[in-house]
Amino acid sequence: MAASSNYYCALLKLCCEARNRAHAKKLHCNILKTLIDPETFLSNNIMNTYSKLGNIEYARRVFDQMPHPNPFSWNTLLSAYSKWGHLSEMQLIFDRMPNQDGVSWNSLISGYACYGSLVQSVKVYKLMLKDGAVNLNRITFSTMLILSSNQGCADLGRQIHGQIVKFGFQSYVFVVSPLVVMYSKMGLIYNAKRVFDEMPERNVVTYNTMITGLLRSGMIEDSKRLFWSMKERDSVSWTTMITGLTQNGLGREAIDMFREMRLEGLDMDQFTFGSVLTACGGLLALEEGKQIHAYIIRTDHKNNVFVGSALVDMYCKCKSIKSAETVFVRMTRKNVVSWTAMLVGYGQSGYSEEAVRCFCNMQKYGNNGIEPDEFTLGSVISSCANLASLEEGAQFHAHAVVSGLISFITVSNALVTLYGKCGSIGDSRRMFNDMEIKDEVSWTALVSGHAQFGEANETIDLFERMLAQGLKPDGVTFIGVLSACSRAGFVEKGHHYFESMIKDHGITPIADHYTCMIDLISRAGRLEEARTFIDKMPVHPDAIGWATLLSSCRFYGNMEIGKWAAERLVELEPQNPASYVLLSSMYAAKGKWDNVAQLRRGMRAKGVRKEPGCSWIKYKNRVHIFSADDQSSPFSDEIYSELERLNCKMIEEGYVPDMRSVLHDVEESEKIKMLSHHSEKLAIAFGLIFVPPGLPIRVFKNLRVCGDCHNATKYISKITQREILVRDAARFHLFKDGTCSCGDFW
Template identity: 75%
Template structure:
């Protein structure tokens, strides 16, 4: 080949590597101007360049115009069609090739394999065998093994393995790696290990493949043994171990391996850093994460988008949201993974409003959400009980087609359940073509929050019938439903089945549900004995649950016991003071109430103020007790007074037991009249059009007086009122509540 032809070939190679199609066309023009009859080798390079750049039209046109062709010309155009998955055109060329060689056959097999056409690939492979074993090479076998692995065809893989042994290719590392990988991915780890051991010469790639296989299967000691037995360990080997440990939940081992790798002085890449940061996040190991971050700053990966996204995720999981924000803001380039990492972090740390905002900001930058992003922002809407915004994201899921992803559809089932639209939640569930354990659990939990115990239990039993395995969250939903409906025996039966039949070790939340179950039913002595027999002490919620039941039942003895335990566990928790005060107040022991209130003042403790909020025209209106900050206050209070008069005429009587002040009944009634949820409900009656339900969210549990009053309001106004408090949903309609006055 002439020097000038060689020069053009080098330039074409540069264009190909840089993906510069326009420059390749310009070089083509220069070749035509320079040579009257370009050499076949140069023309073949042009065809190859156009093929690799995806311009198959130019490649084919050039091929057809060639005055003469050599075997490489046919192989080049065939390879171009093969790599682009143009199966029909590839077969057309193959059928007219004057003389087929190994490259020709491999191009055909690779083309079929690349399109996942396993039957056609096997036919081509068998025809190649008939041509004679001498034309098969390592590329043929590796292509077929990779196809077997991707398609999960173990029988085909075994057949290819047999041919490899018969034809003497077992010593080739190039064949050994895909062979080990094929068996590993099929879960046949012992076959993979046997194939690995039988290959006499192994390179680093082979070792890495075997180590990876042992780690997807959870065989950690063997993977360590092979790793430390390697004569030469490269960065990929170390990263494979770190990633494998992380993916199997062995986060501490992953961090230790990272430290060893640093001591070896090996160069790390984005996957090394991404895996160790995931491990730090999994362990909530903020200090270790910061150390890794400091090390990253000194490398070439400080501006890497993959690494920066992993840093955002790590800081969010470690609850250091400020550091996550700083990393995110410093990123010069962001993709959907980066935005999603911060969005999910906001949601997981209780900043649901910020999560929704970051999603909107992402849209402004033209970043299209994936299923995980959309599912996460819908979950944030669920936490906010923001049905309007959630419904908008539902519409987006339908338009984009992302609703077909389980991540999105499960989030929507949860959204409607948490927003009180349990019928819509169930409708979506029924429309899902594919469901998993999360789908069932979302619906079970939705019915449980709504207090529909019988429906919850029926769903749970249907889940079992359909062969789905309930997890810890599922049982929390079912047990809480039993608790809220007073189904003590059924709840005890389900709790026992969780341990004995489903082999799930109860966590503190399950024990809290059982305490609640017994306490709500007034079986306080049983609840006390249950606590004494628990393998660990209840948490704050468990003690507060028992204490609340003692207040309701007027049991001072067990109430004091629970209050003392709660104070010992959390000395600055106001719940014990408030609930014990209510017990004393109900008994008229105002001196004891005063002592408790003084104790709170001395410790600088204040009761969490109750507040309620309602959404109207994409704006949230928040109310506190006796709140007059709203520009609509005069109108709200005027309407509330009119409602009070109508309620009194219907037989409404104020429940003053929740007032912890030794004042006249008239003063207590005045305090009750202006509770936050009443103000929010009246705001809804004024502004939300008739026919639409009024949705109110409260940060604390609804008091007895407000619960009773809202029943009267729903009857008088003939409006549906949905209140979501800290415990559950209450749907008030025609003077009744969905909870059956049991909450």
């Protein structure tokens, strides 16, 4: 009988290791068939197997059928209820036990502690103390210290510390290590250090615990001194230092530490490689990253999913997307972290379409696909925002609601941004209002959304409410506020916010802030003031800044400052066509066609090409792209007929073509023809034909809308009674009932 029991116990152990419930049940059936009265030892093993596999109901049945349960039987069942959070059953079993020993008490405490029941854990602990502390042991104290640490209860932790000293457990490493962890987690690093210093003897575990505490508290030099003072350093010690240095922004030191660890000949695990690769990514240290990758291949860690994910992340951060793709494709196993690393890499490198495709592939991976987490979903929604892909973004919104991930602020913020960037500012605002918790990113997303529509009053109102909430705006928030002031002509307010950004919020302006200010001042026609502002700037404007000034010079016809801005832009970016195109339009507006021709010859000689204008509209999951005077669409006849019909009605309503938008010296009739076939007009006509009434027509353009198209679209919106949204290179224009959201100030 004993031999049979040992045989079955060995098989039960194999079932546990394989995590195979079905085999465990079959083996149990076989035991019942072959052994009339299984001994208590075997029954305990069966019960323990069911417990480990999470089948508590079966474990309880085995216990109930035992004729003579021993203390181990009671503790096994109690431990099972404790482990799986069946707290009421756990308490009932404890109360029924004929004899409660230290194991029983610790199981009870552990169950309440693991599932966050602080009050009950403390109550049980106090009963143990009242019982004469005969059952108190190192497990009791370590469990209570871990509970204090997880719950952030410093006072409880201090009381436990006092009792540890009282009952003579201060020399137990198993007890002192969680005591050091508890104090360091709560930021009481000096208490942790005092405990550590008073230890009669220390092993490598306590050293590692103390080093972790020091690193977790910005005390880097102390952690280094302690590390180098160790007589014996294991792989965990080195990895702890590498991880801590990386997390504290000392990536270069982390890489150097990794090199020294290699020289020591110590084994490295996934955490070592993960930390040092994170350091390489943070420093954009591609060459070091490649060397570590080679070492990973040589040490046979290439198939580790954690290491593979870290490699993908490192290559993506170093802008080596092809290398990231290669690592990702070769990974034998992928998890949500791997997919998220690749997807985020695509998104941050401007490959938004690839990011969306990656997300779709993730859902097809393996047999059932991989469910995204909040970071994955937030990232793919951000990619949809960059693509201005409202339809796909709305689908991901639905996924967020169904999966419950909508409750994560990362996802909600991405949706606020999505709707803002796609021109659905109403949906963006509704999403924002529905959020239970809002942070700085939430407010900034909505501020930026309203700013893109030129809704200055709404933008400023939101910004002031954000400040009233006690939230701290960042540089991106101020870009939204300043650009809104610029587009509404609020020059003085813009100056006020710019000064406040520096003085009140301690934000150092970057090129984008200076460009907003140049735009603010010059757009209002104060071109000399804009030149003075530029002369006083601590840095020179970037290409966008000079182009912004040049654009305003063209609008106001100021040749002197316009030429100055154009010369600076050519010096900065000789191949940038903006200077030639904007200056050319200034000459054309004044009828100086010889100067226009000279500029064009200069462009040809230098190999500078103007970016061709194009517009596109999405219909039935297909993007239709148009260029000026485009005849390639299969619907060209219908489109041009619609434009001709609209043109007649527009003229009846008082529309007059704006010849200043034509940069060619041709007859007036030819100019009118050229204007009527601009790319955005073709796209709008397509939308009027195919997009069902009641739905807005959404058109996107790679360049700024010209004056004539802007004016014509106002007439079209009035004639057709359709809402037309045009997103150009600078902002949104919402045309409705003959007006535009920009107030003709763009």
